[in-house]
Amino acid sequence: MLEKIKIYFRLIAIAFRSQMQHRASFLMLASAHFISTFMDIIGIWVLFDRFKIIQGWAFEELALIYGVMNMGFATAESLARGFDTFSQIVKNGDFDRILLRPMGTLLQIASREVHFMRIGRFLQGLFVLLWSCKQLGIPLYSPNFITILFAYIGTACLFYGLFILQATLSFWTTETLELMYIVTYGGLESGQYPMSIYNPFFKGFFTFIIPLACVAYYPIAALLHHETFSMWVGAVAPLAGIIFLYLSCQLWNLGVRRYQSTGS
Amino acid sequence: MKPYIAILNTRMAVLFQYRSAAIAGLCTQVFWGIVKVMILEAFFAQSVSAEPLSLAQAITFIWLGQALIQLLPWNIDKELEAQIKTGNVAYELLRPLDLYSYWFFRAMAMRLVPTIMRSIPVFMFAGLFQALPAPESWSALIAFVVSLLFAALLSSAITTLVHSSMFWTISGEGIQRLLPQVTLLFSGVVVPLPLFPDWMQPFLNLQPFRGVIDIPSRIYTGVIPVVEAPYYLGFQLVWFLFFAIAGKWLIARALRRFVIQGG
Numbered sequence: 001m002l003e004k005i006k007i008y009f010r011l012i013a014i015a016f017r018s019q020m021q022h023r024a025s026f027l028m029l030a031s032a033h034f035i036s037t038f039m040d041i042i043g044i045w046v047l048f049d050r051f052k053i054i055q056g057w058a059f060e061e062l063a064l065i066y067g068v069m070n071m072g073f074a075t076a077e078s079l080a081r082g083f084d085t086f087s088q089i090v091k092n093g094d095f096d097r098i099l100l101r102p103m104g105t106l107l108q109i110a111s112r113e114v115h116f117m118r119i120g121r122f123l124q125g126l127f128v129l130l131w132s133c134k135q136l137g138i139p140l141y142s143p144n145f146i147t148i149l150f151a152y153i154g155t156a157c158l159f160y161g162l163f164i165l166q167a168t169l170s171f172w173t174t175e176t177l178e179l180m181y182i183v184t185y186g187g188l189e190s191g192q193y194p195m196s197i198y199n200p201f202f203k204g205f206f207t208f209i210i211p212l213a214c215v216a217y218y219p220i221a222a223l224l225h226h227e228t229f230s231m232w233v234g235a236v237a238p239l240a241g242i243i244f245l246y247l248s249c250q251l252w253n254l255g256v257r258r259y260q261s262t263g264s
Numbered sequence: 265m266k267p268y269i270a271i272l273n274t275r276m277a278v279l280f281q282y283r284s285a286a287i288a289g290l291c292t293q294v295f296w297g298i299v300k301v302m303i304l305e306a307f308f309a310q311s312v313s314a315e316p317l318s319l320a321q322a323i324t325f326i327w328l329g330q331a332l333i334q335l336l337p338w339n340i341d342k343e344l345e346a347q348i349k350t351g352n353v354a355y356e357l358l359r360p361l362d363l364y365s366y367w368f369f370r371a372m373a374m375r376l377v378p379t380i381m382r383s384i385p386v387f388m389f390a391g392l393f394q395a396l397p398a399p400e401s402w403s404a405l406i407a408f409v410v411s412l413l414f415a416a417l418l419s420s421a422i423t424t425l426v427h428s429s430m431f432w433t434i435s436g437e438g439i440q441r442l443l444p445q446v447t448l449l450f451s452g453v454v455v456p457l458p459l460f461p462d463w464m465q466p467f468l469n470l471q472p473f474r475g476v477i478d479i480p481s482r483i484y485t486g487v488i489p490v491v492e493a494p495y496y497l498g499f500q501l502v503w504f505l506f507f508a509i510a511g512k513w514l515i516a517r518a519l520r521r522f523v524i525q526g527g
C-alpha cells in the first residue's frame with residue numbers, strides 16, 4: 001500500500017513538472033479559470049442583491065457552501081482528469097496496454113494525467129470560503145472549522161467517485177457520457193444552494209443516491225443552525241462522500257473484469 | 265450569394281448527424297431548467313416589494329434561455345482552429361470565395377442546427393409539463409420570430425469575429441475558457457437581466473450579448489410591448505453590423521500580412 005502511494009505521488013510530481021515547462025501558458029489558463037468561475041458567483045450575488053435572503057440563508061452563509069463545493073470540485077477535477085478523459089482510451093483500445101502493466105488499473109489511470117490549472121477554481125473557492133468565515137466569525141482554529149475541512153474532503157471524494165463512475169460507464173457505452181455532466185457539473189451548480197429549497201424527489205436523490213447534500217449542505221446547515229438535527233450528525237455526514245468513493249472503486253473493478261477490447 | 269447558401273446547406277446536413285448528442289442535451293437542459301425554476305421560486309417566496317419581473321415571467325425567461333442556449337456564441341469551430349494552427353487555411357484562400365462570407369455562413373450553420381435540435385424538444389417539454397405560456401399576442405409571436413433571426417445573425421457575426429482573431433492568438437484557449445461564462449451571464453441565461461441590480465441596467469442595456477437571448481425573451485413575455493419592438497430589433501441589427509464590419513476588417517488585415525508556414 002505504502003509503495004503504491006509513493007508511486008502515485010511520484011507520478012503526480014512528474015506531471016506537475018511537465019506542465020510547468022509551459023509556465024506562461026499555465027498562468028494564462030489558470031487565470032482564465034479564475035475569472036470564469038468568478039462569473040458563477042456573480043450569478044448568485046445578483047439574486048441576493050435583489051432578494052437579500054433565500055429560505056433564511058444570507059449571502060455570507062451560502063458562501064460557505066459555495067466555497068466548500070468549489071474547492072472540493074476543483075480538487076477532484078484536477079486529480080481525476082485521467083478518469084474524465086478515459087472513454088477515449090477505451091475507444092482507442094489503449095486500455096489493453098494498461099492491463100498488461102504490473103500495477104492496479106485505478107492507480108495507473110489516476111496518475112495518468114493531472115490538470116493543475118484547475119487551481120484557478122480552487123483559489124476562488126478558498127477566497128470565498130475565507131471571506132465567509134471572517135463574516136460569520138468562525139476562527140480558523142476551532143471545531144467548526146474542522147467540520148468545514150471535513151466537508152471539503154467529503155466533497156472532493158464524492159466528485160472523485162463521480163468521475164470514476166463516469167469512466168466506469170464507458171466499459172458499457174461511450175455514447176451517453178454527456179448525461180454524467182448532469183450529476184457532476186449539475187451537482188456542483190445545484191449543490192451551491194441550500195438543499196431545503198428543492199422538492200422532496202430532488203432532495204432524496206441528492207441525499208441517498210448521490211450523497212451531495214451529505215458532504216456540504218448537512219454539515220454546514222447544522223453548523224449554522226439551519227437544520228434541527230444535532231451538530232454531530234452533520235459533522236459525520238461527509239463520511240458518505242468517502243463511502244461513495246469506495247463504492248465507485250468497487251464498481252470500477254467490476255467493470256474492468258467485464259472489459260472486452262475494441263482493438264485488434 | 266448562391267455558393268454561400270450551398271455552404272450553409274451542406275454544413276447543416278453534416279451537423280444534423282449528431283442526434284444522440286441532442287438527446288443528452290435535452291436531458292441536461294431540462295435538469296438545469298427545473299433547478300433554476302426551484303431556485304427562483306425560493307427567492308421570490310421572500311420577496312416583499314414588486315420586482316421588475318413577476319415570478320411567472322421569470323420562469324418563462326428560464327425556459328426560453330434553456331431552449332435557445334445553443335444560439336449563444338459560446339464556442340469556436342474546432343475545424344477552423346485546426347486549420348489556422350496547421351496553416352491549412354491557405355487552401356481556403358484558393359477558393360473563389362470571400363473568406364469572411366464563407367466563415368460567416370459556416371458559423372451560421374454551427375449556431376442554427378444545435379439550436380433547432382435542442383429548442384424544439386425543450387419547448388415541447390416546457391409547454392406540456394412546465395406550463396410555459398404562449399407569447400403575449402400574435403404580433404408578439406411575429407416580433408419574437410424576427411428577433412430570433414436577428415439574434416442568429418448577431419451571434420454568427422460575433423463567432424466569426426472570434427474566429428478571425430485566431431490569426432493572432434493561434435490557440436484561442438483563453439478565449440474558449442471565458443466565452444461560455446461571459447455569454448451565459450450577459451445574455452441573461454444565468455439570471456434574467458431585468459433582475460440584475462438597478463445600477464447595472466444602463467450598462468446591461470447597451471452590451472451586445474443581450475441581443476441574443478434577452479431581447480427575444482422580453483418580446484415573448486411582453487416585458488417589451490410590441491409597439492416598442494422595432495427599436496430593439498434595430499438594436500440587434502446595429503450590433504450585428506458592428507461585428508460584421510469588425511470581422512471583415514480583421515480578416516482583411518490578417519490576409520495582408522499573413523505568412524503561411526510549411527511547404
